[in-house]
Every structure is written in structure tokens, then in C-alpha cells.
Amino acid sequence: MAVFTRGFTGRRREQDSRLPPGQTKVDDWPVLSAGPSPRVDTETWEFTIRSESGPPHRWTWDEIHELGVEDITTDIHCVTHWSKLDMAWRGVSLDLLFEDVETSYDYVMAHSYGGYTTNIPLDELLDGQSWIAFEADGEPLGIEHGGPARLLVPKLYFWKSAKWIRGLELMPDDDPGFWEQAGYHLHGDPWKEERYW
Amino acid sequence: MIRRGRAAWHVGTVREARPETPSARRIVLDVPTWPGNAAGQHLDVRLTAPDGYQATRSYSIATSGPDTLLELAVDELPDGEVSPFLVHELAVGDELDVHGPLGAFFVWRPDETSSAPVLLIAGGSGVVPLVAMARAHAAAGDPTPFRLVYSVRTPDDVYFEKELADAAASATAPLRVDYIYSRVTGRLTRDTLAAVAFPVSAAPQVFVCGPTAFVEAVAGWLVDIGHSPTSIRTERFGGT
Numbered sequence: 001m002a003v004f005t006r007g008f009t010g011r012r013r014e015q016d017s018r019l020p021p022g023q024t025k026v027d028d029w030p031v032l033s034a035g036p037s038p039r040v041d042t043e044t045w046e047f048t049i050r051s052e053s054g055p056p057h058r059w060t061w062d063e064i065h066e067l068g069v070e071d072i073t074t075d076i077h078c079v080t081h082w083s084k085l086d087m088a089w090r091g092v093s094l095d096l097l098f099e100d101v102e103t104s105y106d107y108v109m110a111h112s113y114g115g116y117t118t119n120i121p122l123d124e125l126l127d128g129q130s131w132i133a134f135e136a137d138g139e140p141l142g143i144e145h146g147g148p149a150r151l152l153v154p155k156l157y158f159w160k161s162a163k164w165i166r167g168l169e170l171m172p173d174d175d176p177g178f179w180e181q182a183g184y185h186l187h188g189d190p191w192k193e194e195r196y197w
Numbered sequence: 198m199i200r201r202g203r204a205a206w207h208v209g210t211v212r213e214a215r216p217e218t219p220s221a222r223r224i225v226l227d228v229p230t231w232p233g234n235a236a237g238q239h240l241d242v243r244l245t246a247p248d249g250y251q252a253t254r255s256y257s258i259a260t261s262g263p264d265t266l267l268e269l270a271v272d273e274l275p276d277g278e279v280s281p282f283l284v285h286e287l288a289v290g291d292e293l294d295v296h297g298p299l300g301a302f303f304v305w306r307p308d309e310t311s312s313a314p315v316l317l318i319a320g321g322s323g324v325v326p327l328v329a330m331a332r333a334h335a336a337a338g339d340p341t342p343f344r345l346v347y348s349v350r351t352p353d354d355v356y357f358e359k360e361l362a363d364a365a366a367s368a369t370a371p372l373r374v375d376y377i378y379s380r381v382t383g384r385l386t387r388d389t390l391a392a393v394a395f396p397v398s399a400a401p402q403v404f405v406c407g408p409t410a411f412v413e414a415v416a417g418w419l420v421d422i423g424h425s426p427t428s429i430r431t432e433r434f435g436g437t
Contacts, residue, residue, distance in 0.1 A: 003208055003293070007282070008244045011278045035430060182302045
């Protein structure tokens with residue numbers, strides 16, 4: 001139920017069927033961050049997966065790259081109404097990282113350097129749906145975009161693709177992360193416009 | 198106390214629209230169903246064409262509290278789709294769909310803060326949510342020390358000049374404003390920032406809002422100077 005806006009016809013009119021409802025295509029790359037960008041050195045960078053069974057799984061910067069970096073071409077959608085189409089990313093599939101992880105839990109909390117968190121269902125991270133990404137559009141990820149490494153979960157709004165990723169923690173319940181506690185949707189599917197609760 | 202309204206769609210009617218700066222316009226919206234908002238929150242404005250085409254953008258609110266008259270200040274982006282319409286076409290009496298209030302992190306509430314001083318740092322139109330905080334601080338007569346460092350191209354480009362002067366003149370809750378005219382005396386630097394900010398020992402709560410590159414630089418300098426990253430809240434606009 002929208003009111004028609006007197007005199008508005010729209011200039012851009014992106015008709016691309018890859019744009020979810022309420023999104024506008026951009027060519028630059030806007031930034032959404034709650035605080036300063038933490039400076040993370042790849043020398044000391046570490047990525048960890050913790051589950052309820054066994055010790056944590058850890059990778060250094062070199063070790064995670066040795067698992068195999070793949071090229072990904074995907075669209076990304078930010079809750080603040082912009083989308084970027086056909087972005088070229090490089091990263092390591094979470095399928096490789098979860099190969100030896102045993103868990104009966106269904107949810108994941110992503111933790112970042114700097115303290116950011118976001119919650120995601122485990123089955124939306126596996127089967128070729130998410131990566132730890134190091135490069136975008138041919139460049140190492142800039143610090144303001146989450147460099148040196150961020151989670152990449154393109155099927156969900158982009159606040160789920162945690163910048164400055166440090167680790168994943170399996171959890172039994174779908175507990176809310178940082179923005180989810182501050183009014184953003186627990187799930188965040190752009191095609192259902194799951195922006196806010 | 199502000200009732201914390203759940204975000205929802207509302208219809209607003211334009212009550213007033215006038216030039217704010219050479220490139221920006223102030224818009225006063227009457228939103229009778231608005232649940233109130235905290236200082237620093239924003240809303241989405243959605244425009245709908247006759248054939249159903251829609252475009253949505255986020256704008257910070259320069260007012261706060263239970264009032265249902267909301268002030269926005271919209272800067273025209275030369276290549277924009279929504280901002281040129283809002284700056285040039287929108288007229289008093291027009292109706293707009295708005296969704297909000299949005300944002301629960303980049304907010305300042307007079308009733309919930311510690312005695313830590315508050316440092317506001319704005320780049321250009323990024324001053325809008327900080328104006329809401331400065332006004333809320335003045336309206337509450339809140340004793341928390343408040344400073345605003347406002348980087349803006351020239352004196353003509355200052356938003357809410359009178360409101361900021363009024364807040365600065367408040368007897369009970371004064372605001373100190375340091376203007377940095379970037380096209381006149383040069384850009385804000387780390388040294389200037391260190392000189393005008395509260396010292397690290399005062400452990401201020403910091404809010405920074407502006408273009409992405411400005412906020413990235415300022416937030417980085419604050420951390421370099423020694424401010425705790427967890428005390429710095431940011432809001433950015435524009436791309437890289």
C-alpha cells in the first residue's frame with residue numbers, strides 16, 4: 001500500500017531481474033560499519049571454528065590459502081537498499097573449512113576482529129553458499145570493506161557477510177548478533193525483504 | 198522517556214521545504230502516526246511512480262523525541278535519482294512513504310548516558326544526526342559536556358547553523374562547536390582533531406558521521422591518538 005509520489009517518474013529504472021525488491025544498483029561500493037575499522041595483520045591473523053565437540057579448528061593466513069582459493073562471481077545486496085551485481089570475489093569455501101568439524105548444532109555466530117557478531121543458520125553457509133573472501137574485483141579487500149578477510153554469504157543481506165572475520169562458533173539456538181540485536185532481521189533474505197524486525 | 202517505536206511504514210506530509218545550503222534542502226514532514234525517535238536515528242524514504250516503480254533511500258533525522266514533525270536535510274547528489282527529486286520537485290502538501298525509526302546503535306539518549314563527555318564529529322551533510330543529538334542535549338539541559346567538530350567546505354555549506362548556535366548558547370547544556378572549513382583553511386588533520394577533541398583521559402563517547410573516506414580517516418586517527426575503538430560509533434555514506 002504505497003502512496004504515489006506526485007511528480008516522481010524515476011530516472012534509473014534498473015529492470016534487472018537480479019535486483020531484489022527495494023534495491024538500487026550501484027557502481028561504487030558503499031560502506032556500512034558501526035565503528036572504526038580494526039587493523040588486522042595477516043602475520044598474526046587466525047581463523048577459528050569452534051563447535052561443541054573437540055578442540056577448535058584453527059588456520060593461519062597461509063594455511064587457509066593452502067586449502068584452495070576459488071573465484072566467485074556473485075551479486076551482493078545491502079539492507080540500506082543498494083546492490084552490486086556481478087562482483088568478482090576470491091576466497092575459500094566454507095565447505096572446505098567445515099570438512100572435519102563435527103556438530104549437532106544448527107546455527108553459527110560469526111565473530112570479527114573488533115567485536116562485531118552476526119548469526120547465520122549453518123545450512124545456509126554450506127554447499128557452496130559461503131566463503132572466507134580475501135579479494136574483490138581483482139584487489140585485496142580494503143580495510144573499510146573488511147580486509148584482510150571477510151565472510152561472504154551473498155544470499156543474505158550483506159551485514160551477514162561479517163568484515164574482519166576471526167571465527168565461527170556453532171550454537172544450538174539462533175541467538176541474535178550485533179545488528180540483529182539492534183533491530184535488523186534475524187535471518188535477512190533480500191528476496192523476502194527481511195530487513196528489520 | 199521516548200517510547201521505542203518499532204520500525205513501520207508511515208505516510209508523511211511535507212509541511213515545509215526550504216534551502217538549507219546551496220546544494221541541500223531542509224524538509225519538515227508531518228507524520229501523525231510516528232512513534233517518536235531517538236537522536237541519531239534515520240528513516241527510509243520511498244518514492245513511487247504512477248506505474249508502481251519505486252526508489253528508496255535512507256536519511257538521518259535532525260530531530261528527536263515524541264514529536265511527529267520530523268526534520269530532514271537532503272543533500273543533492275548530482276547523479277542521484279531520489280535526492281534531486283526531494284531537493285527540486287517535492288512541494289509543501291505532498292505525501293511521502295517513510296519507514297522507521299531505524300538504527301538503534303548510532304543514538305544518544307539524555308536519560309541513558311554516563312557522565313562521559315560526548316564528542317560529535319561531522320563531515321558535510323553527516324552533521325544531520327549529530328544536530329539531533331546536540332538539540333536533544335540542549336533540550337534536556339543535560340550536563341554532559343558536548344563538543345562538535347564540524348568539517349564543511351565553506352561557511353555557506355553549514356547545515357543547521359542557527360540551531361547549532363542556539364545549542365552553543367544554552368546556559369545549562371552548552372555545546373562547543375569547532376568549524377573546519379575544508380575549502381578555506383584546509384582539511385581536518387589528525388593534529389587538529391587531537392587539539393579540539395576531548396583528551397583521551399576524559400574517555401569521551403564519540404559519534405562520527407560523514408562520507409566514507411572522511412569517517413574512515415577520522416576513526417583511524419581517534420584510535421591512533423589513543424581513544425578506545427569501542428567508544429567510537431560511526432555512520433558512513435557514499436562508496437569507495
